[in-house]
Amino acid sequence: MIELTHVVKNFSSPDKHDASKSIHAVNDVSLKINDGDIFGIIGFSGAGKSTLVRCINLLERPDSGSVKIDGTEMTQLKPKELYAARRKIGMIFQQFNLMPSRTVFDNVAYPLKHMPKLEIQKRVRELLSLVEISDKENSYPSELSGGQKQRVAIARALANDPTILLCDEATSALDPQTTGAILQLLKDLNATLNLTIVVITHEMEVVKNICRKAAVMDHGEIIETGDVFEIFSNPQHQVTKNFVRTTSNLSKIENLLRENSPMVQVKPGEVMARLVYIYADVSDPLISFASREFDLVINIILADVEIVSDIMVGGTVVIFSGDYAKIQQAIEYFKSKNVRVEVLKDAAISE
Amino acid sequence: MQQFLSELLPNLMRRTPEFWKAICDTLLMEAWAGSICFVIGLIFGIILTVTKPGGIMENRPLYQVLDTIINLFRSIPFIILLTALMPLSRWIMGTAIYVRGVIVPLVFGAAPFFSRQVESALAQTDKGLIEAALSMGSSPLEVIFRVYLRESIAPITRATTITAISLLSLTAMAGAVGAGGLGDFAIRYGHDRNMIDITWVTVILLVLAVSFVQWLGEMFARKNTH
Numbered sequence: 001m002i003e004l005t006h007v008v009k010n011f012s013s014p015d016k017h018d019a020s021k022s023i024h025a026v027n028d029v030s031l032k033i034n035d036g037d038i039f040g041i042i043g044f045s046g047a048g049k050s051t052l053v054r055c056i057n058l059l060e061r062p063d064s065g066s067v068k069i070d071g072t073e074m075t076q077l078k079p080k081e082l083y084a085a086r087r088k089i090g091m092i093f094q095q096f097n098l099m100p101s102r103t104v105f106d107n108v109a110y111p112l113k114h115m116p117k118l119e120i121q122k123r124v125r126e127l128l129s130l131v132e133i134s135d136k137e138n139s140y141p142s143e144l145s146g147g148q149k150q151r152v153a154i155a156r157a158l159a160n161d162p163t164i165l166l167c168d169e170a171t172s173a174l175d176p177q178t179t180g181a182i183l184q185l186l187k188d189l190n191a192t193l194n195l196t197i198v199v200i201t202h203e204m205e206v207v208k209n210i211c212r213k214a215a216v217m218d219h220g221e222i223i224e225t226g227d228v229f230e231i232f233s234n235p236q237h238q239v240t241k242n243f244v245r246t247t248s249n250l251s252k253i254e255n256l257l258r259e260n261s262p263m264v265q266v267k268p269g270e271v272m273a274r275l276v277y278i279y280a281d282v283s284d285p286l287i288s289f290a291s292r293e294f295d296l297v298i299n300i301i302l303a304d305v306e307i308v309s310d311i312m313v314g315g316t317v318v319i320f321s322g323d324y325a326k327i328q329q330a331i332e333y334f335k336s337k338n339v340r341v342e343v344l345k346d347a348a349i350s351e
Numbered sequence: 352m353q354q355f356l357s358e359l360l361p362n363l364m365r366r367t368p369e370f371w372k373a374i375c376d377t378l379l380m381e382a383w384a385g386s387i388c389f390v391i392g393l394i395f396g397i398i399l400t401v402t403k404p405g406g407i408m409e410n411r412p413l414y415q416v417l418d419t420i421i422n423l424f425r426s427i428p429f430i431i432l433l434t435a436l437m438p439l440s441r442w443i444m445g446t447a448i449y450v451r452g453v454i455v456p457l458v459f460g461a462a463p464f465f466s467r468q469v470e471s472a473l474a475q476t477d478k479g480l481i482e483a484a485l486s487m488g489s490s491p492l493e494v495i496f497r498v499y500l501r502e503s504i505a506p507i508t509r510a511t512t513i514t515a516i517s518l519l520s521l522t523a524m525a526g527a528v529g530a531g532g533l534g535d536f537a538i539r540y541g542h543d544r545n546m547i548d549i550t551w552v553t554v555i556l557l558v559l560a561v562s563f564v565q566w567l568g569e570m571f572a573r574k575n576t577h
Contacts, residue, residue, distance in 0.1 A: 059485055080490075083489070093479055095477075095479050099498065101501060110484075111489075141577075153483075157486075160488075
């Protein structure tokens with residue numbers, strides 16, 4: 001278990017005499033990450049998430065607050081104890097950070113130097129096969145692709161059987177396909193090794209893909225935290241909403257509305273609305289039912305269903321046409337079925 | 352052959368024993384001062400790198416003291432350093448002349464230069480590598496040996512080459528205080544007595560020496576670049 005309590009980290013400003021200009025990289029953050037979790041910390045660049053993750057293995061020493069890992073207060077450790085503790089916390093980076101003058105084998109062997117030679121060889125081979133890159137043992141990092149480099153970096157980070165793996169934008173330098181493969185690998189490692197994984201990212205896709213819980217960070221503070229499904233389906237804070245929007249097709253309707261596209265023209269008496277399913281069983285034929293029940297034509301112009309934490313989240317943008325009172329009844333019906341309804345255009349009002 | 356050389360280089364061939372001694376003296380100065388410089392410069396370069404603000408063993412006072420000392424000695428022209436350090440030379444080496452007498456000023460002349468070279472070589476190390484090493488539980492000392500030095504073999508080799516070559520020109524100047532060596536030989540005969548052949552042979556010899564050092568350094572650096 002990782003427990004951060006009231007962690008504060010400031011960076012002094014270039015102007016020494018003006019303390020007000022110092023940067024609050026991490027501002028009073030408290031966070032609990034359970035064993036075996038895949039925990040996402042998402043935020044736009046400069047939100048302080050990289051600094052926060054470095055407070056976990058004390059690459060950045062917090063100015064105040066407590067960092068506890070499995071009950072051990074990290075900030076109180078003597079240097080030697082800290083080095084030992086860090087061996088149990090793997091870390092991978094956006095730029096991979098492999099040593100260019102060492103082969104893949106030697107890179108993975110780097111953290112194993114306390115072992116006898118034969119054991120190192122055995123362990124390195126084991127790790128390379130775990131990340132499926134055994135054939136590159138004697139290559140240099142410059143000969144590898146980004147995805148291969150990250151695999152080597154993961155093998156290296158896992159060398160000393162850590163219980164925690166910190167991923168600092170680990171997929172941000174990779175193309176979408178490779179990102180998917182690396183995320184799958186992390187997911188597998190989480191399952192097979194019961195590894196606690198902390199994922200720092202600015203991509204909602206990544207969080208959506210592998211995280212069970214997440215925290216949203218902005219200006220050094222955690223503004224929202226909880227199950228990914230929760231955050232996804234019902235974002236509270238504006239920053240979170242923006243993130244959720246980046247991954248959903250439903251947000252495209254706003255662009256269409258702004259451009260006044262022919263797709264989004266409503267005739268008098270028609271109502272355009274966004275329906276977002278929360279907790280609802282998407283397989284329920286709500287639209288079809290409403291159409292028949294209230295004698296309406298419901299025209300679906302956009303639809304998007306996503307799988308988050310193995311739960312479906314989705315919605316549609318529709319145009320209701322028919323009797324105006326019936327439309328209102330239909331909207332009430334949707335609301336009663338736990339569907340969030342947002343009226344985007346109401347021809348009866350706008351006329 | 353002997354006759355041909357005697358005709359081509361009359362003055363040199365009459366002084367071959369002295370010529371050989373001059374070469375040996377130059378090599379001796381280069382080897383002694385070079386080795387000491389290498390060790391001192393490497394240590395200072397590392398200390399500068401790790402103690403500078405943001406370094407892995409940040410220590411502002413130590414950094415500033417070292418930084419100032421290096422700047423001080425870098426700003427004194429070598430020919431003045433040679434004479435200014437005579438008392439120190441006498442105290443350490445027992446003499447201020449001959450090869451023994453100039454080792455101290457040569458070290459003072461070249462080590463600060465090499466320290467700076469090492470500092471800038473180490474500065475090229477990717478910060479991410481340092482961070483990765485620390486995250487794997489490496490101590491600062493391990494980071495120095497297993498990351499900074501190991502990953503900087505090529506740039507340090509190049510720095511060594513440059514310093515070795517500039518040290519060679521310092522040894523020539525050292526001849527001025529009676530250290531002997533090729534520079535002294537060329538000045539005393541080639542210039543003072545206008546024996547042009549001696550000047551030319553010395554020049555050619557030095558060009559060859561510099562090219563060889565350069566080639567050796569480049570080959571070693573390339574072997575360590577991946």
